Amino acid sequence: MSNHIVEFNWIGSQxxxxxxxxxLQLNHIVVGRYGGNSNAGQYKNEDGCLVWLNEKEDWxxxxxxxxxxxxxxxxxxxxxxxxxxSQIKDLLSLPTTHQTFKMFEEQIxxxxxxQEFLSTCRNVKGETACLIVVRKDKYVWWFSVGDCILYLFHPELSTLGQYQLNQRQFYEWIGQxxxxxxxxxxxxxxxxxxxxGENHLFLTTxxxxxxxNEPYSSPINIYNSFFNSKDGENIQSMLKNIKDNNVRDSTTIVSWKVTISKEATRASNQ
Known part of the structure; x- marks a missing residue:
């Protein structure tokens, strides 16, 4: 199984x-990282991400x-x-997606x-927003503490004005x-x-x-950025754009596309 797994993690202090x-391109996933502009006063990056994927098992x-x-x-x-x-990968490999999500929630x-994790948290300085996302088969599951964002871009949803899956929550963290x-x-x-068809999942800090100047405060602008060229180039130009707008805060993006052949739910009269 491990031959099919790609694993990557990074913390801004590294x-x-x-x-x-x-x-960074990890198979079909693109990770974009920008620490912010030093001339806007930035000198460190406190973002982080972890990416695991298994193309054979489709998650x-x-x-x-x-x-x-x-x-x-x-x-x-x-x-x-x-x-x-190893425990988490076993859950991701369970035969049914329903089982995976149900047990994943319990595990997290x-x-x-x-008690062990809580006491570790008491000894750190600072706290973090945390967004966990699992895509398996034709479903995406998420668990969110804080204000990181998960978008799902698909023409059928954008026609109805839906782009964002989770709600940003302020004053929620894990840590100190x-x-x-x-x-x-x-x-x-x-x-x-x-x-x-093609679903585009896009996570960002x-x-x-x-x-x-808010070039990407509206999800439509992010959605439209992906019409012309390859994903890696699009994210490169997004990061260049925020750099040119003198962003101070760091930005981390994880973006990938999944093509689903199965039919999705529709209204009974459609």
Whole structure:
């Protein structure tokens, strides 16, 4: 099985990409990283991401992190998932997608609420937003704490004005300040059926959408950016654009397209 798995993870403290946009191609997934502009006052990058994919078993697993104060909180989450990787890959390989999602939810909640993880969080400086996304078969599942964004671009959805899957939530983090320390943890989750044809999944930290002059604050502008050329080139030009607009905040993007042959749900009278 491992022959078919691509694994990658990165934390901004390892390499910050300040003033240097970077594009990385992992099979069909593009990772774009930009640390922000030093002349706008940026000197560090506290984003992070983890990307695993298995083309043979038809799944992708992504974590996107946007930490602040330090990148320590992002580091401990990546570390936790790497340590539990064989367990998580077993769940991703379960025969039915329904089983995978159901057990995944359990696994993540158990992990984030375990005494060991909670005590690790108490000892870090700063906290992070955390978006976890699994695409398997014709479904995408997500678990979100904080304000990282997951978009799904498809012509049938864009006609109806739907681009964004999760709602950005403010004042939610994992780390020194931790939603899982509350009496009732706060997070959001969802599952979406992908449409027939080409579906484009696009995850980003908020540097992209909060850039000065707001070139990408509207999802339509992101959607339209992908009509003309290859994905890697599009993301390269997006990062160049925010650089030219003197963005300070760092931006991390994970983007990929999935073609679904199965029919999707329609209204009974369609």
């Amino acid at each position: 390499e910050n990409f300040v003033d240097k946009p970077d594009i 992708e697993f992504i974590i996107l992190l946007d930490a602040h104060n330090t990148s320590e909180s992002a580091e401990i989450i990546v570390e936790q998932f790497v340590n539990d990787s 909640l158990n992990m984030f609420q375990s 300040v931790n939603t899982f320390e509350q009496e009732v943890p706060c997070f959001s989750m969802g599952i979406k059926e992908l449409r027939q 908020d540097g992209l959408i909060e850039c000065p």
